Amino acid sequence: MKCDFSFIYKSILFIFLSIMSVGALSKNETVKAEQCTLIKSNISRLACFDKVFNTPVGTQILDDRLIANIIPRLVSDIFILAKNDTNDSQENNLEVALSSNDERAAIYITCKDNITRFQLALDQPINQNMLNVHIANNDTNKIVSKIDWQSAERGYMLDSGRGLYAIQQLKSILYIDSFTVTLPQENKSFIFKNNGLASRVASIRKECGW
Template sequence: MAQDCPAIVSPLKRLECFDLAAGTPIHHPPAPPRALSRVLPIVDLVQRNEAKRQPEDQRFLLSSFPAPDNDQPPRLVISAPALGALPPRPYLAISCESKISRLQLVLDEPAKPNKMRIQLFKDERPVFAAYQWQVLDDAGLVVDAGRGLQAIALLRNMGGGQRLRLESDYPRLHGLIFDAEGLGELIEQERQACRW
């Protein structure tokens, strides 16, 4: 039974699986009425960014939230929809939150595994070697390539091409293509915002 635990997407259910396998007594606090899965801020940022998109433009789009006159810390997001996918569709998202760079996929439906092997190609050349990306949220909608130095290493190689393509052991992500025209200039703005 413990062998199946790492495949569980929800962190709490995964922990419960390990507790059951080890025979640890489980305390079940009363569930709040209509408990909702926690949705990460990147989902909201991408939705707000994509609301500004012109229908004919599928390239990466950049927005900064909140408005410059607001006292809250600024958050920058760059996103693009997967080409050829019908709405709702997956998005590739680059963000700068709290001065930390992140590279993530925001999915249109929950991922089944909590880790998946992904390799990104720019104009058919590998951007980096394939490695495990991690599902971050209970809802299974955010797949994280990494943050900080790991994300920066990837972002440095993502600009200057026409197309980005994913290869993955997770069939729903395998073959996704994104229009990368102009992405290098947007990554430069993210670099300045996150100060790397």
């Protein structure tokens, strides 16, 4: 049975508003909060509620090391999404984030403008514009992907490419229970559990046509 996440968000909002005093929220704030529930993007929806209620959820959730580094907003939003994302993907959700076991990296998969993107957010920046990235199946120790990724967001993000190039890399990890992303030139490795990734990106595959 599919879960009606729109109903859940509206229910949570109703409960929240109910426990607030009548004078605590203006009519305008209430209307804006209700509009937030209509936003499909998890990151944009969180940002919308933050703006309405002036409650920087990101600052509360993010680890001290992330705040101290003053990482780009997009990257911090991806880490927030990864910590809040669950196996029960929202229907028509076009962005998925998966945190590494040590929470120092997060995979970000999305479909924007009918183009698939496969990226890696980092809690520490890299200094190279192009970096070789290895992805290995932890069960077989076999490398399933070994290509150069482009640096972005001041070195806090790596981009595998867009469209068919990203799709090719994504398909190599969709059905692997556990995999390791290694950056040999930076001497860094991040272990990820799949957590039903194939089902979580179903809406992305449908929207982007793969």
